[in-house]
Amino acid sequence: MRAAVLQEIGQEKLEVLDDVEAVGFGPGRVRIRVRATGLCHSDLSAMSGVLPQPAPFVPGHEGAGEIVEVGEGVTHLKPGDRVVVCWLPACGACPACKRGQTQLCLAGFMNAGTPNFRRPGGDVFGFAGTGTFAEEVVVDAGCAVPIPGDVPFDIAALIGCGVTTGLGAALNTAEVEAGSSVAVIGCGGVGISAIQGARLRGAAEIVAVDPVPARREEALRFGATQAVAPDELADAKQRVTGGEGFDYVFEVVGRSATARTAYETTRRGGTLVVVGAGAMDDFLQLSMFELFFDEKRILPSMYGGGDVLRSYERTIALWRAGRVDLDGLITHRVPLAEVNEALDQMRTGTSLRTCVEI
Ligand SMILES: [Zn+2]
Numbered sequence: 001m002r003a004a005v006l007q008e009i010g011q012e013k014l015e016v017l018d019d020v021e022a023v024g025f026g027p028g029r030v031r032i033r034v035r036a037t038g039l040c041h042s043d044l045s046a047m048s049g050v051l052p053q054p055a056p057f058v059p060g061h062e063g064a065g066e067i068v069e070v071g072e073g074v075t076h077l078k079p080g081d082r083v084v085v086c087w088l089p090a091c092g093a094c095p096a097c098k099r100g101q102t103q104l105c106l107a108g109f110m111n112a113g114t115p116n117f118r119r120p121g122g123d124v125f126g127f128a129g130t131g132t133f134a135e136e137v138v139v140d141a142g143c144a145v146p147i148p149g150d151v152p153f154d155i156a157a158l159i160g161c162g163v164t165t166g167l168g169a170a171l172n173t174a175e176v177e178a179g180s181s182v183a184v185i186g187c188g189g190v191g192i193s194a195i196q197g198a199r200l201r202g203a204a205e206i207v208a209v210d211p212v213p214a215r216r217e218e219a220l221r222f223g224a225t226q227a228v229a230p231d232e233l234a235d236a237k238q239r240v241t242g243g244e245g246f247d248y249v250f251e252v253v254g255r256s257a258t259a260r261t262a263y264e265t266t267r268r269g270g271t272l273v274v275v276g277a278g279a280m281d282d283f284l285q286l287s288m289f290e291l292f293f294d295e296k297r298i299l300p301s302m303y304g305g306g307d308v309l310r311s312y313e314r315t316i317a318l319w320r321a322g323r324v325d326l327d328g329l330i331t332h333r334v335p336l337a338e339v340n341e342a343l344d345q346m347r348t349g350t351s352l353r354t355c356v357e358i
């Protein structure tokens with residue numbers, strides 16, 4: 001079957017190959033025919049080495065498709081079922097799962113280091129244990145979440161990562177208060193989802209911050225009340241909050257420099273929500289004095305910061321009711337053969353989400 005493979009960390013281009021095989025099928029596992037996958041910024045971060053990932057590997061972790069085959073012991077799925085690929089499955093038994101914080105379950109990382117694919121030349125890994133830039137993936141049954149028949153594959157794919165992450169940051173982690181002021185730094189698919197979440201919770205002011213003019217335009221369309229370039233943020237803080245700072249600032253970039261700016265843009269007693277996935281050697285500096293004296297709450301938000309499956313269901317309900325715009329997030333579509341174009345669109349910020357149709 002066909003899959004897009006990155007041969008070495010640091011390379012910019014994927015090779016679309018047709019001699020790849022999805023491996024690891026057996027008891028408790030399922031085989032999925034991938035139909036659509038979104039390109040998430042974490043895929044680029046894994047390719048560049050910012051996020052840890054062995055190579056060669058197939059990127060892609062935001063996917064949806066149909067069940068082809070179920071292994072022994074899998075009772076909740078059957079061939080033909082439509083599913084979202086969940087890269088962070090819940091075991092249901094660990095302390096985090098029992099508390100309802102399935103985003104903190106580590107079960108999905110237990111298979112890290114096990115190849116998901118094979119080529120005649122050797123083993124190939126899948127990003128985050130999935131690797132959805134492929135016609136087929138084999139994953140634990142818990143990574144295949146059934147979805148209703150009215151949810152198209154492209155929409156379902158977005159729910160698999162970016163939308164869940166961004167909406168959840170506003171709805172689960174920050175619990176944005178009605179009437180509050182919000183700034184969102186970084187307005188790709190995740191940042192736009194955070195904007196939609198803040199709007200749903202009734203934020204009065206939502207300032208979108210992004211260096212790319214096209215993304216600022218999009219942010220206004222999705223509910224931002226103002227959109228500014230990063231060097232205009234200090235002015236916006238003055239204008240919107242009288243200089244005090246925003247009640248909530250979402251950092252959706254994943255860099256210490258933007259996190260520091262976000263911290264300084266948050267009002268005393270306000271909330272900084274860290275959504276971006278950053279590097280292990282990139283450190284955020286805070287003085288012990290400001291940490292104590294300014295009483296700003298720093299709330300990291302992993303995969304939407306709540307029960308993952310409940311977040312999926314909530315998103316589907318909001319989408320059906322027309323309360324969130326997911327269709328509009330897909331600004332580009334490409335076939336798998338043109339996946340490198342999708343990477344370029346993401347790098348240059350010309351897409352919110354590119355849907356790779358497989
Ligand atoms: Zn992602």
Ligand SMILES: [Zn+2]
Pocket residue numbers: 090091092093094095096097105106107
């Ligand atoms: Zn668990």
